Structures are given as C-alpha cells and as structure tokens.
Amino acid sequence: MSTAPALVWFRRDLRLSDHPALHGAARATNGAIVPAYVLSDWKKHHRWTGEPRQRFLCGALASLAQNLAALGTRLVLRTGDAVAELERLLEESRAASLWFHLDVDPFGIATEQKVIAMAERRGVAVHALPGGVGIHERGALVSGSGRPYQVYAPYARAWRKLVVPELLRAPRGRLSTPADLRAEPMPDGAHWQLPPEQTEVSAPGERAARARLSSFLRGPAARYAAERDQPAATPANASRLSQDLRFGLVSAREAWHRAARARDDIDDAGARQSIDKFLGEMIWRDFFFQVLWHHPEVLDVELNPLFRGLPWRDDPAALRAWQDGLTGFPIVDAGMRQLRATGFMHNRVRIITAMFLTKDLRLDWRAGEQWFMQRLVDGDIANNNGNWQWCAGSGADAAPYFRIQNPWSQSARHDPAGDYIRAWVPELRDAPATALHEPPAPGQRCAPDYPPPMVNHAHEREETLQVFRAHLTSARQKASKS
Ligand SMILES: Cc1cc2nc3c(=O)[nH]c(=O)nc-3n(C[C@H](O)[C@H](O)[C@H](O)COP(=O)(O)OP(=O)(O)OC[C@H]3O[C@@H](n4cnc5c(N)ncnc54)[C@H](O)[C@@H]3O)c2cc1C
Known part of the structure; x- marks a missing residue:
C-alpha cells in the first residue's frame, strides 16, 4: 500500500456513499486522502448560474465537510482555477495519485483534460472514473449503426440491457489528511457577490437527499404514473430528487437500485409499473447527458x-x-x-x-x-x-x-x-x-x-x-x- 496521500477532487458528487473515486483512493492509501473542492472565482454574473443554486451548493459542501470530519478528515476548500489549485494541492500534500469522476458537459470535460495533463506531467497517477454523474456514463451506448441515439425509446431499451454497477459503501474506518494544508472557510452566496434572493431551497446534504428518496419510495412512488403530472399535490407526488442528483448528494445508481428493488418487491402490478415509470425518467437524465456528450454544439445551436x-x-x-x-x-x-x-x-x-x-x-x-x-x-x-x-x-x-x-x-x-x-x-x-x-x-x-x-x-x-x-x-x- 502507498503511504503518500491521494488527492480526491470532489466535483458534482458531494457524498461519501457510492463514490468510486473516494472509495478507490481510501482503499489504495489505507485512508490517507486529501478531499478537495475548488470553488470557481467568477463574481457577480454568470450566464447560467444564480444565487439559489449556489446557496444550495454551499449547504451541500458544509454537509460534506461535516460528514468527512466525522471520519477524521476534512474538506480542503480552495478558490480559483481548478488546474492551478489542484496542482498546488498536489505539491503541498505530496499526493502520489489524483482521483475524480468524469464530467459530462463540455466545460467540465475541458477542465478535466487540463487537470489530467497537469497531473501526468508531474508524474502523478490519475484515476478519472465514471460513476459520478449519470448511471451509464457518457458514450456508453451507441445505436446499431454506430451513431449516437437521438430518440429516447431505443436508447432506453438498450440502456436497460446494461447492468447497473453495484453500490460502493462509504469508506469505513478513519481517514487522515495532512494537518498543515490550508483550507478556506465554507463559502456562502457572498463568495460570488450574488445578490441574495428570497428563494426557499430544499434542505441540502447527503442525509436530506437520502431521506427524500426514502419517503418517495415509501409512498408516492407506487402512484407516480397516475399522479406525477398533478402539480398541486403536497407533499409532492414525484421524488423531488433532482437537485440531489444534480450535485450528487445521492448517486443516481443508488436511486436506481433502491427504486428497482422497491419495484421488484411489490406485488401490485400497477404500483410496479408506476415505479418503473420513475426509472424511465431517470433514463431521460442519462439520455440528455449523452446527447450533450456527443453534440456539445447544442449549447449554441439547435440539435436538428x-x-x-x-x-x-x-x-x-x-x-x-x-x-x-x-x-x-x-x-x-x-x-x-x-x-x-x-x-x-x-x-x-x-x-x-x-x-x-x-x-x-x-x-x-x-x-x-x-x-x-x-x-x-x-x-x-x-x-x-x-x-x-x-x-x-x-x-x-x-x-x-x-x-x-x-x-x-x-x-x-x-x-x-x-x-x-x-x-x-x-x-x-x-x-x-x-x-x-x-x-x-x-x-x-x-x-x-x-x-x-x-x-x-x-x-x-x-x-x-x-x-x-x-x-x-x-x-x-x-x-x-x-
Ligand atoms: C424546460 C425544462 C427544463 C428542465 N430543466 C431541468 C434541469 O435543469 N435539471 C433537471 O434535473 N431536470 C430538468 N428538467 C426535467 C424535469 O422537469 C425535472 O428533472 C423534474 O421536474 C425534477 O423533479 P423530480 O425530482 O420530482 O422528478 P421525478 O419525476 O421524481 O423524476 C426523477 C428524476 O428523473 C430525472 N428526470 C425526470 N424527468 C426528466 C426529464 N424530462 N429530463 C431529464 N431528467 C428527468 C430527474 O433527475 C428527476 O429528479 C427540465 C424539464 C423541462 C421541461
């Protein structure tokens, strides 16, 4: 086993459970890890970002930091260009390996390519893994003609034939992190100088996300097909998991496995179909990931x-x-x-x-x-x-x-x-x-x-x-x- 620590770069996977990068790094180094998150340093305005989502992100980071602390380690937060900050962290921590999950959007992909090049230049072993964002990642499926799918139904049929990997446990036992690494304080919306909004966002964090999934599977999931289109229902008759999946507070694979198990354990045919409908919606999520992966131009122009x-x-x-x-x-x-x-x-x-x-x-x-x-x-x-x-x-x-x-x-x-x-x-x-x-x-x-x-x-x-x-x-x- 290696004694040098492993740098784990958290991205949109702010959880401990079913986290292939964290799991792999902790096993490889016997728990010697540097869990890091790099905050963007843009200020005030961004075409595709706003205060409510950044506020939710801050809550999710605080919750991740707490969960890591409970295992004896700490989240090392830095601000700036991800490539430069990760390079600094590799230098300061003398980490011998870098672990992270592959992204699906062109911005994340461009950054990770630079990060990989930087780490390889330094002789650091890079573990860039699937499993952080979607269920079956990026280019996992192409149609019979070898072209990307552009229609959901055949994509979903092919998707369902693939085996969804089993879940990985959160690391067990103590983790350790070099004590002298500088970490910035947890951010709030002021970090980006965004004007605060009167928006009541869902409770962030891995535990809150898992509670949402459990309460959905205990009740509304069985009626999902019939009732999901009624917006008035309170509590919601859909899962309300989308922000959790967006930031990876619970893995999409976990949501899939738990829902699939709930479907298979239930006798009522209508309820089974209902939960299966929910699973079909989760496939839409992967479907659009692969559309963007194959066609990054859609961010500027019409796909057709x-x-x-x-x-x-x-x-x-x-x-x-x-x-x-x-x-x-x-x-x-x-x-x-x-x-x-x-x-x-x-x-x-x-x-x-x-x-x-x-x-x-x-x-x-x-x-x-x-x-x-x-x-x-x-x-x-x-x-x-x-x-x-x-x-x-x-x-x-x-x-x-x-x-x-x-x-x-x-x-x-x-x-x-x-x-x-x-x-x-x-x-x-x-x-x-x-x-x-x-x-x-x-x-x-x-x-x-x-x-x-x-x-x-x-x-x-x-x-x-x-x-x-x-x-x-x-x-x-x-x-x-x-
Ligand atoms: C114009 C428009 C914009 C949208 N923008 C987003 C977005 O930015 N982010 C986002 O996560 N969803 C987006 N959706 C999809 C969908 O509206 C939300 O995922 C859903 O409302 C979230 O609520 P829920 O978690 O209760 O969903 P549920 O009905 O419980 O579905 C479970 C999960 O399946 C996935 N899902 C469901 N429907 C879709 C769909 N149509 N496309 C892709 N994935 C789906 C989501 O991850 C969702 O959390 C958009 C839909 C429309 C029509």
Whole structure:
C-alpha cells in the first residue's frame, strides 16, 4: 500500500456513499486522502448560474465537510482555477495519485483534460472514473449503426440491457489528511457577490437527499404514473430528487437500485409499473447527458440543423412578462412564480411554460434556457438544454413543432381545481376554477388585479405553425441543394 496521500477532487458528487473515486483512493492509501473542492472565482454574473443554486451548493459542501470530519478528515476548500489549485494541492500534500469522476458537459470535460495533463506531467497517477454523474456514463451506448441515439425509446431499451454497477459503501474506518494544508472557510452566496434572493431551497446534504428518496419510495412512488403530472399535490407526488442528483448528494445508481428493488418487491402490478415509470425518467437524465456528450454544439445551436436560424421574435417586454409570471395565463404565471419562490418548478409546468415561451410568444428557447439555469436549484446544463430543445421542437426525440400545447386545456387537465394556480398566484385566490382554464371574454379579466392574457393562443398557434413551416421548407430546400 502507498503511504503518500491521494488527492480526491470532489466535483458534482458531494457524498461519501457510492463514490468510486473516494472509495478507490481510501482503499489504495489505507485512508490517507486529501478531499478537495475548488470553488470557481467568477463574481457577480454568470450566464447560467444564480444565487439559489449556489446557496444550495454551499449547504451541500458544509454537509460534506461535516460528514468527512466525522471520519477524521476534512474538506480542503480552495478558490480559483481548478488546474492551478489542484496542482498546488498536489505539491503541498505530496499526493502520489489524483482521483475524480468524469464530467459530462463540455466545460467540465475541458477542465478535466487540463487537470489530467497537469497531473501526468508531474508524474502523478490519475484515476478519472465514471460513476459520478449519470448511471451509464457518457458514450456508453451507441445505436446499431454506430451513431449516437437521438430518440429516447431505443436508447432506453438498450440502456436497460446494461447492468447497473453495484453500490460502493462509504469508506469505513478513519481517514487522515495532512494537518498543515490550508483550507478556506465554507463559502456562502457572498463568495460570488450574488445578490441574495428570497428563494426557499430544499434542505441540502447527503442525509436530506437520502431521506427524500426514502419517503418517495415509501409512498408516492407506487402512484407516480397516475399522479406525477398533478402539480398541486403536497407533499409532492414525484421524488423531488433532482437537485440531489444534480450535485450528487445521492448517486443516481443508488436511486436506481433502491427504486428497482422497491419495484421488484411489490406485488401490485400497477404500483410496479408506476415505479418503473420513475426509472424511465431517470433514463431521460442519462439520455440528455449523452446527447450533450456527443453534440456539445447544442449549447449554441439547435440539435436538428433544419431548425437553425428560425426567426424568433425580439420582444424584451414579452420576455419580462414571462419571467415575472405576468402573462395573464394562470398556469404559466403560477409556474414562473413557483420557480422564483422555490428554485423549482413542477415538470409538467416546465413543459407548459417552455412551450408557451417558444410557441405562443415565439421567443428564442435560449432565453428560457438561460432564465431556468439562473433560477433552478436542479439546473443542469445537459438536462435543461435537452428539455428546452425538446419543447421547442428542435432537439432529440422532440415534440414535433406542429404539436403545440394549449395552456388553457393543459391547466384544466393537470390542475382542474386550480389549487396549484391559486397557491402561486394570490390575485386569483378567489377566482372560480372555470375562470382559470379559459380566456376571459374580450375586455374582461380573470380577477381585477390580474392582467388579461397577453396573447390569443389560437391566433399565435396558427402564426407559429406558419412561421415554422415556412422556415423548414426553405431549410429543406437549401439542404437539398447543398
Ligand atoms: C424546460 C425544462 C427544463 C428542465 N430543466 C431541468 C434541469 O435543469 N435539471 C433537471 O434535473 N431536470 C430538468 N428538467 C426535467 C424535469 O422537469 C425535472 O428533472 C423534474 O421536474 C425534477 O423533479 P423530480 O425530482 O420530482 O422528478 P421525478 O419525476 O421524481 O423524476 C426523477 C428524476 O428523473 C430525472 N428526470 C425526470 N424527468 C426528466 C426529464 N424530462 N429530463 C431529464 N431528467 C428527468 C430527474 O433527475 C428527476 O429528479 C427540465 C424539464 C423541462 C421541461
């Protein structure tokens, strides 16, 4: 066994259990490790980051630090460029090996490639492992023709044939870390100079995440298929695990294994199907990871080249109304206000609000993608982009552009009593349910201090169909000539 410590670089895997890098490093060095996290040093503004998610990250780091302390070690926090800080830590700790998990987005991948080059230059053994982010990592699956999957169903079928690796235990026994290593104090939102927001985020930490998973599997999981699309339910009838998976507070493999076991242990066929539906949603997560891994260009352009250059409208006032939840469409406004207040939005309502932005207002999906990334605590580059492109009709396995959802009938279907709407739009507290699911008569409003609908859905639907159709026709003609 080696006596030099191993440097373990935590990234989006802020847990002790089922952590292949930590597990491997602790075994290889008999517990002599340097657990490190490098905070970014950008300040104030970032296109895809906001205060609520950074606050959740701070809580998750504090919880990880506590859990490591309980094992006799400590989290060494540094700020700055990850490559430079890790090099400094290798130097200071005389670590002989570096352990971490591979990322899925192009920014993380670019950093890890530089980190690997730096460590190899120093003669440090690098263990860059899968298992930190998704279940089956990055390029694990390609279709029969050797090309990346762009449609979910065949991807999911192939995915389910792979064996999900067994879980690894958290290290047992004492861990030790050189005492003289400088560690910065735990950060708060002020670290990035982000203005604090009145957003109530979920409790962070590995224990809180595992408790959420357990309570979901004990109750709502068995009814998930039938009830997951009802945004009003409290407590939620979906898992509410997305922020935990985003920061790796619980591994996706653990969520998978525990849910699969719950499915297999249950006699009721409906409940079994329900839990299996949940497992199918977890596969969507890996699906979008692999879309981004194979097609990093989706962060700039539409995955489907025919949709590139669509004439989106430029209307900052309309965008603002959508962001502020003042569109006059109750279900859209409820979702946008839930997002602002909690850093979360129910999945069904994410679809409704995204379709509204792209198909009713005809505003560029990238504006919505950015707004969601700045506000969602679970904001994840791959899954946010994949879902936005799905809603816009330009992405992988997308809803076809001509399938345009009607926000009025969607709210009648998924929030018939209007409880979700009333919870987030207090101006509508006294409005009858019928008034929430259909446009008011011309010149009327749903409630005195609530705005009238900013557009006529039926009219915008026709316009959008025309604009999209014309664009696709011309894009196809251009493609056939070239
Ligand atoms: C426009 C739009 C943007 C989105 N942005 C994000 C994002 O940034 N980060 C994110 O994690 N999810 C995103 N989603 C997917 C989905 O809305 C959330 O994962 C889900 O609402 C989280 O709630 P939950 O944990 O209770 O989900 P559950 O219904 O309990 O699902 C379990 C897990 O499966 C995964 N999952 C479920 N649905 C999807 C999906 N459509 N795509 C990918 N994974 C899924 C999530 O990890 C989720 O935690 C987005 C969806 C839309 C329509």
